[in-house]
Amino acid sequence: MRDNLLDPRAVLLHESAADRDEAIRRCGRALVDVGAVAEPYIDAMLEREQSISTYVGEGVAIPHGTAAAKEVVRHDAICVVRFPGGVDWGGEPVTLCVGIAAKDDGHVQLLAALADILLDPERARTLREATEVGQVMKELT
Amino acid sequence: MASIDSKDIHKIIVACDAGMGSSVMLASQLRKQLKGTGVTVEHTPVNEIPADADVVVCHSGLAARARVSAPDKVLVPFQIFLGDPAVTKLVATIKNGGTVDA
Numbered sequence A: 001m002r003d004n005l006l007d008p009r010a011v012l013l014h015e016s017a018a019d020r021d022e023a024i025r026r027c028g029r030a031l032v033d034v035g036a037v038a039e040p041y042i043d044a045m046l047e048r049e050q051s052i053s054t055y056v057g058e059g060v061a062i063p064h065g066t067a068a069a070k071e072v073v074r075h076d077a078i079c080v081v082r083f084p085g086g087v088d089w090g091g092e093p094v095t096l097c098v099g100i101a102a103k104d105d106g107h108v109q110l111l112a113a114l115a116d117i118l119l120d121p122e123r124a125r126t127l128r129e130a131t132e133v134g135q136v137m138k139e140l141t
Numbered sequence B: 001m002a003s004i005d006s007k008d009i010h011k012i013i014v015a016c017d018a019g020m021g022s023s024v025m026l027a028s029q030l031r032k033q034l035k036g037t038g039v040t041v042e043h044t045p046v047n048e049i050p051a052d053a054d055v056v057v058c059h060s061g062l063a064a065r066a067r068v069s070a071p072d073k074v075l076v077p078f079q080i081f082l083g084d085p086a087v088t089k090l091v092a093t094i095k096n097g098g099t100v101d102a
Helices: A020-033 A040-051 A068-072 A108-118 A121-128 A133-140 B022-033 B060-069 B085-096
Strands: A006-012 A055-057 A077-089 A092-101 B003-005 B011-016 B040-045 B055-059 B074-078 B099-101
Touching: A006 A020, A006 A133, A020 A040, A020 A077, A020 A092, A040 A068, A055 A108, A077 A133, A092 A121, A108 A121, A108 A133, A108 B022, A121 A133, B011 B022, B011 B060, B022 B040, B022 B055, B022 B085, B055 B060, B055 B085, B060 B074, B074 B085, B074 B099, B085 B099
Parallel strands: A006 A077, B011 B040, B011 B055, B055 B074
Antiparallel strands: A077 A092, B003 B099
16 A cells, blocks of 8 residues: 555544534644645535535544546545544434545555445444554554 | 446446546446456546447536436446445446346
8 A cells, every 4th residue: 555545644533523624624624734635625515415415334434635636646645534422414313424535546445444344344434433543554554 | 328348348437526526436336346357447547448448437416417428338326335225236246147228
């Protein structure tokens, strides 16, 4: 895996958000902070969520931008943001967001790994309940 | 209504809005489930469905756009990104033989 795909600084395990938009902004901010995307990407993430929910099951959502917003992606990156208090994601309770910024296919392997985890309820629970950055890095990479 | 026999399915396209998130995830799962069948799985934005696609899989919220983009293709819409019954049925049909209807 590429070294800068999942920056440990983009793993935030004790966040809170009042609603879905705030949670998405938090994910976007994490991607901005590690230099993966420019500021406008955050709005693109909100826009993308309006069309179809990025909820993927097991309390996990994978917010990301639109096709047009790839222009402001500097490098493929993922952030992992956990909301222990939960966020109402269009009726689904979400406790973990895996935010995505991608213009190439650098993140494909990591998403495949995430899909495997989510199809295994035990592993999904471990990931959702992770309280250490190291645990998350180990599960996903 | 388009339909296709399982033996004529060689390429499945998972179509998505941005092609960077959920379609990538679903394509990786489909690829794994169809390993050994000779069927290739790719993911593309919904407005760039290639001409050689045999079956298009996309979220039901994108189905209308997929029908405009690829009117002659067999379309399998799904609601849930992982473990959707429509996708499970598609995989079973490819493996066991049968017809996939749009």
